[in-house]
Amino acid sequence: MSAVEVVPLAPGAFHLPGYLSPPEQRRVAAIVQALADGPAGFYRPRVRGGGFMHCDMLCLGRHWNARTYTYERQRSDHDGCPAPPLPPELARQAVEAAARVGFALDPDICLVNRYGDDGRMGLHQDKDEDASTLDAGVPVVSLSLGDTGRFLFGGFRRRESTTAIDLRSGDAFVMGGASRLRYHGVARILRGSAPPDIELPGRISLTFRQYALEAHEP
Numbered sequence: 001m002s003a004v005e006v007v008p009l010a011p012g013a014f015h016l017p018g019y020l021s022p023p024e025q026r027r028v029a030a031i032v033q034a035l036a037d038g039p040a041g042f043y044r045p046r047v048r049g050g051g052f053m054h055c056d057m058l059c060l061g062r063h064w065n066a067r068t069y070t071y072e073r074q075r076s077d078h079d080g081c082p083a084p085p086l087p088p089e090l091a092r093q094a095v096e097a098a099a100r101v102g103f104a105l106d107p108d109i110c111l112v113n114r115y116g117d118d119g120r121m122g123l124h125q126d127k128d129e130d131a132s133t134l135d136a137g138v139p140v141v142s143l144s145l146g147d148t149g150r151f152l153f154g155g156f157r158r159r160e161s162t163t164a165i166d167l168r169s170g171d172a173f174v175m176g177g178a179s180r181l182r183y184h185g186v187a188r189i190l191r192g193s194a195p196p197d198i199e200l201p202g203r204i205s206l207t208f209r210q211y212a213l214e215a216h217e218p
């Protein structure tokens, strides 16, 4: 394995700057572009209060319903299309990033977020997976592509203070163990900061999750 920079932020939380090499970033970007051009591409989710999220989404493996905060096989809050399968090549990147910091992950979900210049995501916890995964601290792994996102890493209550971390194209972020349920969000996108050879507009994040420890239907 090649050397990878690992920045520990809290027990179970790690920033891996430059985790994906430029060719790997281009390969992941090409896979995302092909999915975006497929029958179930990006869309702008509407949340349960009726407003729209500030990013587009494309869920792989299982669909995350923004109205019910549950996972399902079909995009019932959008167009009814089945969630496209999670490509093994993407899953492998997440498995390897998790392993770098000592976690086992068998991802069956990836939420791909696409942020434009005014994109953001409010502070939230990732807690819609099965209790078996949450209790075991199975990590969420994110990969970033394109423009830099100012990521907010918080505590266990929304009002706790946050640390801002710039996630650049190619960075990985792992949040598991004692940090699995920390609040986090995206404050802003640093427009025009993407490497020139990433052809996707804005910022893309891919967050990989494992729904349950055992095989499980939603």
Ligand SMILES: O=C(O)CCC(=O)C(=O)O
Residues within 6 Å of the ligand: 111, 113, 121, 126, 142, 149, 151, 167, 184, 185, 186, 205, 207
């Ligand atoms: O875009 C990011 O880096 C964070 C995404 C996120 O928090 C989520 O999908 O739950």
